[in-house]
Amino acid sequence: MNVSSFPPLIDERSRILILGSMPGVASLRAYQYYGNPRNFLWRILYALFDNREPDPDYEDRLAFALGNGVALWDVIANCERKGSLDSDIKLAVPNDIPGLLQRYPNIEALVCNGAKSFAELSKHYGSFPEVAGRKVIRMPSTSPIPTPQYRGLEDRLQAWRAIMEL
Template identity: 75%
Template sequence: MNVYSFPPVINSSSRILIMGSMPGVASLKAYQYYGNARNYLWPIVYGLFGEGSEPNPDYESRISFALHHGVALWDVIASCERQGSLDSDIKLAIPNDIPGLLVQYPGISVLACNGAKSYTELQKHYGTHPEVIRRKVLRMPSTSPIPTRDYRGLEDRLQAWRTLLEM
């Protein structure tokens, strides 16, 4: 099944661009970035900026909070074929125009790839592009609720994501 990412959430104050691979089924149905209530992205964003880890339940308020703190959201992949939500099932990925967005928003200084798939797709399509290489590119642990060998839950992921505050 063909799936499509959302438009970027960004403004002229944005300095960190958090890039996922492609929204999962729950996010696509809700038409919301990180719309799966179990995903850790929103608790991490709120935790990073001193508001505790309990995000506002209102999606538009979460978006406003992120933008207010210089955080933009987009996906590396514009469209792909995928059944379900797993990155490992992504096929025939077509990238978003990340370099074009960076030209429009030169204040973006950090590209934070949310997980391995977004990082590898960014490198594959734009790893040598001047707009990408002049920015700090970070491969962050996925905010997916699926535990990994190194990341079991919110606290260890939040600790790793604190790197963004040093940029």
């Protein structure tokens, strides 16, 4: 199935751009960034910036991210994928990350949400001056799927604390 990402959530206050790979099925259905209620991204952002649970309203979550200098987008514009797994992504076409960074020069750091995001960014744009001139860090995926190193929210939150020093 051909799937496409969302427009970027960004404004002139944004300093950190969190880059996913491609929204999962639940997020695509809801047409919401990190729309799967089991995904940890919103809980991590709220824990880091305000030490509280996420707002229930999606629009309030978007405003919270922007108000804290956090922008959201995906490295992949569209691809072929059955289900939600990054490992099933085929024929990935990248979003214009360098163009976005030219339009929003206040972005200081690119935070890749998971290995696929980092790999695709590096593959398509790693040598571009707009990317190479900024901090690029790979964080563990906020997906609810456990990995040998990251079992749940607490260990992911601990790793994601690194963005507070960007």
